[in-house]
Amino acid sequence: MCMWFTEVRNLTAAEGVRSMxxxxxxxxxxxATVLPSASFLDSHVECRPPTPAFYSAIDDAxxxxxxARGDLMRARALCxxxxGPMxxxxxxxxxxxGGAAVVQPDWGASDFVMAGATPAELSARLRLLRARSLRGAARAAGRPQGRGLLR
Structure with missing residues (x-):
């Protein structure tokens, strides 16, 4: 494995993506067929078919x-x-x-990543998304959240 990917793997472990x-x-x-950079995450990505029998897999994700690389309409409907109801x-x-040109807020997605994204970009997007999600959960629970060192 080249040195750059080794450094990215160590960086993702140090920044807390491992437990996701x-x-x-x-x-x-x-x-790796869909998003090759996911192979370098310390988190395991579980692949599931986009069928109703597997929707319950999201419960503790x-x-x-x-x-959304192939069928954008089906990806939109799934999102x-x-x-929505789940x-x-x-x-x-x-x-x-080409798909990025058609994504709209009503899809319900929080973010997107290109299939050719680097491991560093994917790791950063996951960390930021997790932080936003945790802040939102804390707000919903009524706990005040600071935005930095000073309030």
Whole structure:
């Protein structure tokens, strides 16, 4: 493994991504086929088919990824289902370049990442998404949250 990827792997472990549970809804059996940089995360990404029988897999997930590389309409419908009537953790769409032009807020996704993203970008997006999610949960529970060292 080249030195750059070794440093990224050590960085992600030091920054707390290791403890995340990530589910990816995809027809692929291996996350590396969809998002090669996910292979370098210290978190295991579980691939599940995007069918109703597997929607309960999100129950204890920290982040849900949706493979939107092929069928954008189905990806949109799945995002809307998961973020609407279901209690779903934050959703990240995995997209090809052209797909980003059509994503809208009504999809219900929290973020997106290009399929060719680097391990550092993917790790940063996961960390930021997790932090936003934790702040939102704390606000919902009525605990005050500071934005920095000074309030």
């Amino acid at each position: 549970r990530v589910i990816m809804f995809t027809h692929e059996g291996d996350v 920290d982040v849900v990824m949706v493979d 809307q289902l998961l973020s 209690d779903c953790p934050p959703i990240i769409l995995v997209m090809e370049e």
